[in-house]
Amino acid sequence: MSPIRLIILVGAAIAAIAAAFLVRNMAQAPVVASAPEPVVETREVSQTRVLVAKRNLQIGDMITPEDLRWADWPESSVLNTYSTEAGDSDAMEKLAGSIVRIPIYEKEPIMDTKLVMKGDTGTMAALLTPGMRALAVEISVESATGGFILPNDHVDVILTYEVEGASSDEKLPITKTVLQNVRVLAIDQVYNTEEFGGASQIGSTATLEVTGDEAELIAYAERRGILSLSLRSWSDVGEAESRKARSDLLNAAGGGPSESGVVVYKNGQVDMPVGPRGR
Incomplete structure (x- = not known):
């Protein structure tokens, strides 16, 4: 057998051995599992309608029904001082004629603590x-x-x-x-x-x-x-x-x-x- 032929046979044997090791390693590699699709859970937020300011109300402003409106509000965030449509549907008419003593901003819930109610003794001071x-x-x-x-x-x-x-x-x-x-x-x-x-x-x-x-x-x-x-x-x-x-x-x-x-x-x-x- 000629030397050249011997070299070719040895090279082929080495390549075959290397290929065998490569196939073995690939067969033993761990399979990576694909990440599961995120599950989006939808929850319905319970809301109620509360009385809010339709515009910015300044100190001394006399409230009219046109200054107020009902707005959806998360029920869990409704305070006892808020007026709700379910519990006090005629709140707009009741508050008409009240005087603002602390500024109320647009879309802010109306609270009695920020008003001088019609007929209260502090009405005149709020009007000044x-x-x-x-x-x-x-x-x-x-x-x-x-x-x-x-x-x-x-x-x-x-x-x-x-x-x-x-x-x-x-x-x-x-x-x-x-x-x-x-x-x-x-x-x-x-x-x-x-x-x-x-x-x-x-x-x-x-x-x-x-x-x-x-x-x-x-x-x-x-x-x-x-x-x-x-x-x-x-x-x-x-x-x-x-x-x-x-x-x-x-x-x-x-x-x-x-x-x-x-x-x-x-x-x-x-x-x-x-x-x-x-x-």
Whole structure:
């Protein structure tokens, strides 16, 4: 046998042995099982309908049924303070007229703890604009535009008083505008126009929204004479410059309260002192 042929035979034998080992190893390799398909379990979440805000509600806003709506809510997350359609279907009507005392955001459930309920003692404080005061003044049919002044109207406050004329026995009437563009918060104890049940209502007290300085001025003016309310048009309610006090209040000849030491305010600022220490 030639050497070349011997080399070929030996190489073939080695290749056969290698192939046998390879086949053996492949036969003994563990079979990898395919991962099972994930099982998606669907559970039905029990829901109920709760009363939520339809828009952002700010402090002092008066709630109407249009501000509220029923929304689906997970039953496991429903608190005792929520109003549910199943348990209180007329909640919208019950809450109408309530005042917001803590901001409520859109889609947030309505809770009584964030409201001043209609008729509660804290209603007037919730109605007030921050920084303002509520001051009650006596009115009559003649002094309140025949009863046509309603809550949320704006008025001018007018003072009528008498001064001495040429002789000590002669009295002359003087009329001055104390304040302009003042918001009416309530007539008597009614702060919502819907409570009147008509176009007009006679009251004996009007509650006005004023600053601290304006409250002092009106309180003095009420002691000085008779106050009347003049109804303003809605078209000029927003005029910023229209809210002011007359700087010449009670400063007519013979009528200045020189003995009182009163300070007159204009736009919330001291305008001029009237009295012994004033000009």
